Structure formats: structure tokens, C-alpha cells
Amino acid sequence: MALTIEHKKRLERVIKRLDSSFFFYDLDHLKSRLTYMDSVKDPDVKLWYACKANPLSSILKIFRNLNFGIDVASQGELNQVLQAGVEPEDILSTGPSKARNYLRSMINNEVNVVVLESLNQAYWLSEIAGELGARPKVLLRVQLDWDEGSSVLGGDAITPFGLDQKEWLKLDFEKTKNLDFQGFHVFQWGNILDLSRLETIWDKISKEMVELAKTMKIPLNILDLGGGLGICYEKGDSPLDFKDVSVTLTKIKEKHGLKKVWMELGRYAVGTCGHYLTQVIDRKTVRGKEILVTDGGINHIARPALVDQDFPCEMFRDSDAEKSSFQVHGPLCTAIDKLGTFQLPNDINEGDWLVFSQTGAYGFTEAMPFFLCHNLPAEVVLYNGDLMTPRPIKTSTDWLV
Template sequence: MKPAEHVAAFGTTDGELRVGGMPLTRLAARVGSTPFFAYDRAQLDARVERLRAALPQRVELSFAMKANPMPAIVQHLARRVDRIDVASGLEMQAALDTEIRPERVSFAGPGKTPAEIRQAVAAGIIVEIESTTELRRVLAAGDDLGMTPRVAIRVNPDFAVKGSGMRMGGGPQQFGIDAEQVPDVLREYAGSGMDLLGFHVFAGSQNLNAEIIAEAQRRTVDLVTDLAAGLAGPLRYLNLGGGFGIPYTERDRPLDLDAVAASLHNLVDGQIAQRFPEASPVIELGRYLVGESGVYVTRVVDRKVSRGKTFLVVDGGMHHQLAASGNFGQAIRRNYPLVVGNRADAAGDQGVNVVGCLCTPLDLLGDDVELPPADIDDLIVIFQAGAYGLTASPTAFLGHPVPAEVLV
């Protein structure tokens, strides 16, 4: 998608980008300083409504908090989704502070500490088991607390998903128990004092290919159907993962959600309804829920020309928005969509480099970007900044202030 398409999604007032209906310069004055992240609550609501309209009614939405744990966003989405997934003790506490009931919170991720596991068992949330070590620790916590732990087994599938930004299943992985080992684990720990609800299979993230996602969901249901034969009771928890991607560069095309939903309707109404009548399938989304709702706003503090190349030096950088610099997993660095926010309607007519304030050439936010003439105090806006932004960046590097975050 091109920057103009992102500008159209937010809208403009007198040539200025709007966020949450507010002109950018007014929003910047309200925040009080740059850089900052701003998230548009109307876009969050629209994305949830779009998912509800497309996906089968029986499917439950889970927000993967790791994508954006800003408290205001967590609280906002907690009133609109069915579940929350967390990946640390701090995220767990944030989820427990919402109106989502503890039994609808899941805790996934490798390397859970005994203290975190004990906290999760005590709270009554679902612990998604990544290894037999974790399983033994969960059972020990349950014995010590006099409680029956609620668990699901995260399965490392025996297939890989092509086209994902990050592959998180298939082959050797730190995520989950290998699918071929799960039947033995079920036999060994049968009757061991846990409430085993079901399975979670998450094979990859940031995928824009609807057919690949649909195929992964079909193969996941086939895999879980085989594994469920080893459960002592009915399967009640079926987390199909997510992996829905958003377009970050001009070459990216948005995910065809309707195509994903059509395939999922067939699965839910067919195989899942027949084999697992007590389970509500879960789709776990982070980036797809919040990513497109956010912008990163930074101010030009210097403009210089070096051997014929113009550089716009801004007061932000990769220490706040690592992904836009290409240092958060991009195999080939490509520009995120960005504009001069206080002249968002103006056409670009010159190629410039937008660079941050850090002492490293890696601090590059825009490489040879066509922008209208920009100078000191103009506002540069980077789109697609609602997920894996501030908390996924090296904020302590060089000691610059932490930027503000606002939900508008």
C-alpha cells in the first residue's frame, strides 16, 4: 500500500493528517512534545467489527497483548474481544486488571519462570505448555496451592507455513511440544491432577496470503483431530493461532480476510462442529488488531545536504520504532509508509533520507523517500506503527527520553 492510501484511511483537515479525528499539529500540541505514538480508537473498533462480520459467530477473538501492551489499548480491547493472550508476568497482571475473566486469559511463550507459573495457576488462567519441564512446574504449583491447574498444550506442528514473516512452527522450535511427542506426553501425564482443556497451534506470523493461512488452519484442525484422541475428556479449547498480516511496504497487498473467513466457515461448520462440539475455536491476533491503528510522529530537527543527498534528521528513531528501521526481522530493508504529516496531501517531489538521532547508520527510517519539501519543525509520520513499536524497540540506547503514547 502507498502512503496516500494510509493518509486516506486516517483522513485530513486542511492538508494535515488526522488521528482520532484531530488535526496532527493540534494533537502534537496536546501531547506536548515529540516523538510520540498515537493510536486511533475508531480504527481499533472498525477492525474488530470487520472481523466479527467476516468470521464465523462461533469463533472467539483473542488479543495477543505482546503486539501492544499500552494499558489504554488493553483496556479498550478487553471490552471488545473474547480473550487475551499474555507472554509474561507483567502482561498477565495487565490482563487480570481488565474485565476479561481470568479463565479467558491464556499464558503462552517459552521460558516461563516458576514464579510466573505459580502466579498463573493461582489466578486460574490457562497455562499453554511449551515443554514437559513447564508441565511438571505447573503440576507442582497446583499441588502446592491446592488447586487444579487449567492447561493447554502448545503444539509445534509437523508442518511449516510458507510466507510468514516469522515462522513459529515446523522443524526444531523453542515453541511448543513437537506434535509427534504429544501422544506420549498425554499418556504419561494422564490423571496427574490438571484440567487439560485442549491445544494451541501457532505456525507463523505476518502472513498476507489468504490461501496459505486457510491451508494452515485446515492442517491444524486435522492435527488436533488426531491428537484429541489421546484426551481423557472432550476437547474444550482449540486455539488455531492467527498470523494475519498487515501491509508494511508499497509492494504488500492487504490480506483477503473474506477468503480466510470463507474457508474458516467450512471448517467450523464441518469438521470442528462434528468432532469438537464443546470447543469454541479461538483466533489469536495481535498485529492485525492494532497495527494499522497507530502512527509514530517525530519532528525534523535538522536538514542537511551531504554530497548531493538530503537528510532530514528527526528527534525520534529506531530506539522507539525499531521495525521501521528494518532491524526487527526484515530480510531486505524496505520503507514503511511515511509522510510529512502537516502537509499530508502534498505530492512528493524529491528523494530524501529520513534518519534518527542515534549514533549509528542503522537509524534509518526512510531511505530515498519521495516527500514534499520539508524543513525543521515539520512532522514526519510513520504509519503501521500500532504493533511491535515502542515495547519492541531499544528505548534505553543512548539515553533519549521515552516517547509518549496516546489513544485518541
């Protein structure tokens, strides 16, 4: 989503008022995007929002109001989602680390479905369910072998997510009598823009899970295919239209006789609604390279350092000047605090602002905010035409002890 002239006029006021880095989320854009997705999806496909992408309460409430489910992966996310008014029947719990107290909390809070990632989790949850007189619905997370490369979710690497088929076949059903098995969860690939590749992945998953369900003699009422739908970070990338995604999911569902297909959308759902704005503090030339040093860096937006892929960037101010290559670095005392190399106008200088797009997902909550005690960024939202700041700038005096 590009900033409009009206966006810029209103954000100029925010810049003057805050005078420090901030995130901006257009929730009207998000609402429109989600409404479209819901209108074109197959009735047997349920959409969940993986709130690890962005757990801001203002964003959660949009998904809640549009009847999307919410996927949580920690006690903190569960608390945030419940506080945002999401009903327990609309909550799915994923994530590899589930201690006994967390499993108990999910039953006490009546979480709809729990994704189990180990034999221990299955036995612990059944034991706790027996104590509490509950019968939680569960999916078993399966980690498949792949002949492709790595991914942020593992790809062909061995990860802590779930178990392979051979290990799940060791499950002792005598120790899981209090569990209501609903199917499987498989998710090992992220940020894919090639629909044919997604179809190949989903086809392999579906085929192997149908066989595993037969072998284990458990129902396959639900197959959770995770997410993996990408957004455009590079020039020339072509965005995925969810109408085409829906057609592919229906094709997969019918080919393998699946009852219900679930998708957990994070980046794809919310990424395009966000921007990150930060001020240029200094400009200099180092060994022939043009360098910009900014107010915020990976302390606010760490993804470039984590996955070596930059967010798209441009100067906030309009300029007709020719463009040159600039390396953009944040304020931290480490060379990894680099936000990327970009073509920017030659007249850019101290005091100008940069705007990074596609930052609605994996922005601030994926960062390293406390290093060097810089300001924490504000979060500004546009909703129903109103501009609001649910979280103002926080200085180190707000959290240091």
C-alpha cells in the same frame, strides 16, 4: 487507516504541546474494527487479543469492553491486563518461558487457560495445581515441521515454542493428573495477507492435531490456530477482510470436525489504528543520497531494524512539491537506526514532521528506548471523539539512576 483532515488539525495542537515524538492511536477506529470482526465471526470461533502487540491500558479496555479475550505472555503482561480490569476467565497465557513462580501466579490469579510449551511446564503446573487444589485448563503447544521458509515466529526453523509431536507423545499422564487437557495450540507464521496460504496452513495444522489428539487420547475441545493475519505495509498490498477470514475458518472447522477454534489477533486487530509522529532534525546529502535525521528512531519503533520491513511514511505537512527518495535515520549512534527509504516532497526540511502509519502494533514496546537517553515517546489516544494523553513525554531524568 489514513489520517483525516480533522485528525491533522487536532494533532497539530499535540505537536505544539509536546514538541517531541509520540504515538497516536485512534481507538474509535479500533472499536469499529473489532465490532465488525465480532459481527461476522462464526459462533464457534473465539477471538483473543495478543497484547504483546500493544499493552497500553487504553487499548486493553477496548478489548475488555467488547468481550474479547486477552492473551498474555509474561507476568508483566498479566499484571497489566488484570489492572485494566480484564476478568481471569478472559485471560489466556502463552509464551515459551514459564517458570514455576509464574505458573503459580497464573493459578492464584485464576487464569482461564495455560498454554504449555514443554514437558517440564506440564509437570510443574500439575504439581503446583495439586498443592493449591486447582485443576487448570491447558493447551499443548505443538511445533510442526514445514517445507516453507522462515517467519518471525519460526516458520520451518527450530524455535523455543512448544514441542513436536514425537516429544509430546512422551508426556507422562501419571504426572499430569491435576491438569484439564482441552486441546492444542499451533502458531508458526506471522503477517500473512494471502488467505489461500492461511487456509493451507490451518488445514495442515487441523489435520495433524486431530491425529495427535487421537494418538494421545486427549480431547480436542479447542484448537488454537494462533494469529498470523497480516496488515498492509507495502503499496499495492490488499487488506484481508475478516468476513472472508471467518468463512475460511468455518470451512476448516467443519472439514475437520473441530468443536472450537481460537484465534489470537495482535497486529491484525490493532495495527491499523496507530501512527507514530517524529520531527525532522536535519537534512543533508551524503555520497549522493538525500538523508533525513529524525528526533526518534529505533529507540521508539524498532521493527524496521528487526524484520527489515518499513512502516509506511509520509510528511505530515501537505505539499505539492515533487517527490524524491530520502533515507530516514533516527538519532542513535548506530547505522542500524534506519527507518527506511521513502518518496517524500523535495521541500521537506528541518522542523517538518513525519508520520508513520500501521504502528498500532509492535511499536514502542518492541523498541530499545533507553539507548542514548533520548526522550521516551508520549502515547496519545482518540476515544469517543476526545483526545487524551495517557502517557506524556518522559525524559531520561525520569528513569536514570
